[in-house]
Amino acid sequence: MASHRFRYRPPLGKGKFGRVYMVRTKCEPHYILALKCLYKSEIVQSRVEKQIRREIEIQQNLRHPHVLRLYGYFHDEKRIFLMLEFAGKGELYRQLTKYGCFTEKRSSRYIDQMADALSYLHSKHVIHRDIKPENLLLGINGELKIADFGWSVHAPGNRRKTLCGTLDYLPPEMVEGRDHSEKVDHWALGVLTYEFICGSPPFEDLNGHKATYKRIASVDLKIPSKVSAEARDLIVKLLQYDPERRLPLSDVRRHPWIVKYRSKVSSTSGAHA
Ligand code: AMP
Numbered sequence: 001m002a003s004h005r006f007r008y009r010p011p012l013g014k015g016k017f018g019r020v021y022m023v024r025t026k027c028e029p030h031y032i033l034a035l036k037c038l039y040k041s042e043i044v045q046s047r048v049e050k051q052i053r054r055e056i057e058i059q060q061n062l063r064h065p066h067v068l069r070l071y072g073y074f075h076d077e078k079r080i081f082l083m084l085e086f087a088g089k090g091e092l093y094r095q096l097t098k099y100g101c102f103t104e105k106r107s108s109r110y111i112d113q114m115a116d117a118l119s120y121l122h123s124k125h126v127i128h129r130d131i132k133p134e135n136l137l138l139g140i141n142g143e144l145k146i147a148d149f150g151w152s153v154h155a156p157g158n159r160r161k162t163l164c165g166t167l168d169y170l171p172p173e174m175v176e177g178r179d180h181s182e183k184v185d186h187w188a189l190g191v192l193t194y195e196f197i198c199g200s201p202p203f204e205d206l207n208g209h210k211a212t213y214k215r216i217a218s219v220d221l222k223i224p225s226k227v228s229a230e231a232r233d234l235i236v237k238l239l240q241y242d243p244e245r246r247l248p249l250s251d252v253r254r255h256p257w258i259v260k261y262r263s264k265v266s267s268t269s270g271a272h273a
Contacts, residue, residue, distance in 0.1 A: 002074060003081060006035060012090070017042045018079065022086060033071070036082040043080070048150075055149045056082070058126055066117035068137060068147040087147070088140030093133040101199035104231055108261040110136075111193050111234075113144040115252040118189065121146075122182045122249070128152045131188035132169050133195065167212050168201040172241050175216045183243035189252065190238025197227055202239070230257035 006023035013020050018037040025031045043052055059070040069085035089095075092110070096102065102110070114131070121128055130151035137145045171187035173180045194202040202221055205211035214220070219241050223232050234257050237247040252258060 003035075003076065003079075006033070008035075017046070017048075020084075032086050034084040034086045036084055038080045038082070040075070040078055040080060051150055052080070055152070058152050058154070059149045062121070062124065062126070064117055064120045066113045066144050066146060067120065068145040084147075085145070087137035087145050089138035089142055091134070092136040092138055092144065095138070096133050096196070096199075102196045104197060104228055104257075105261045107193065107196035107231070108258055109263065110144050110196060111189065112253060112258045112262055114146070114189055114192065115249045115258070117144070117146050118185050119249040119253075121152075122185070125154050126152055127180075127182045128185050128188075130169070131185055131192060133192070167209055168204055170216060171243070172217050172219065173243060175213050181243060183246050186238055186243070186246040186249065187240075189249075190235050190246075193231065193235050193238065194223070197231055198224055202235075228257070230255075230260065233257070 005026055006021075007026055009022045009024075011019040012022050012034060015036070018039050021035045021037070023033050023035045025033070038052065043049055056070065056073055059068070060072070063069065068087060071083040071085070073080060073082050075081065114136075118128070118131075126149075128146065128149065128151070130148065131146070135146065135148040137147045139145055169188045169191050171180065171184050174184060191201050191203075202223075203212055203215040205215055219239060221236070221239055223235060227235070234247070234252065234255050237255075238252070240246045247255070
């Protein structure tokens with residue numbers, strides 16, 4: 001496979017190390033893909049070779065309706081090309097910015113799909129560690145797809161104490177520099193639930209990083225009154241200081257707030273269904 005085998009469309013977006021194009025294979029059947037081009041020089045300059053290699057190794061072995069597929073990769077002298085599943089409705093983050101927040105029904109359906117995907121990842125001993133709206137894409141039917149495995153690890157990894165991810169989604173054990181496990185993703189799921197419904201993450205503090213850290217470490221959680229009792233219950237059960245006390249993902253999928261809104265047609269259908 002090489003870059004001339006594709007017919008290119010205008011770029012879908014620009015990432016840190018290159019552009020993402022929607023492409024169609026020239027040969028029959030004309031597959032549609034998202035081709036992510038990464039510049040080797042920029043990867044080396046930013047010292048993320050290991051991170052990119054791990055991202056490719058991990059994502060290539062994953063197959064789940066709510067995990068963005070990486071079909072393969074190739075490279076030339078200057079660039080690395082990742083052949084990714086095309087997410088027809090683009091970034092979830094853009095939707096969140098457009099609407100400010102989501103209805104509880106839509107939020108619940110996304111969280112159900114997230115819990116499904118995270119259970120799968122954890123069963124493969126993969127911890128994502130960077131769950132946030134910016135790393136979620138939407139398929140053509142509005143179904144959620146976890147993308148960007150740049151910070152993911154095979155658990156237990158030797159980088160478990162490394163501080164990474166976006167501040168707002170970090171759990172207390174990472175803020176405090178302790179060992180962490182797959183339970184970091186459970187915490188992030190709680191943060192995501194809150195952000196979907198309320199429009200901003202729960203521990204955001206405009207006074208800066210230190211203030212956010214403090215709020216996370218003390219689980220300074222204030223849930224607005226507009227949030228339903230069922231959603232509140234799920235958020236509180238996920239945002240537990242003690243990782244072991246966070247609600248298991250199988251229980252998230254059985255939670256009344258999730259079951260209530262689940263589409264009868266299929267649990268993998270889009271949030272709009
Ligand atoms: P990234 O380099 O992953 O941040 O991607 C840059 C932008 O390209 C994203 O913000 C998306 O808008 C778009 N994009 C990335 N991957 C895909 C994909 N698989 N399908 C559709 N759009 C994508």
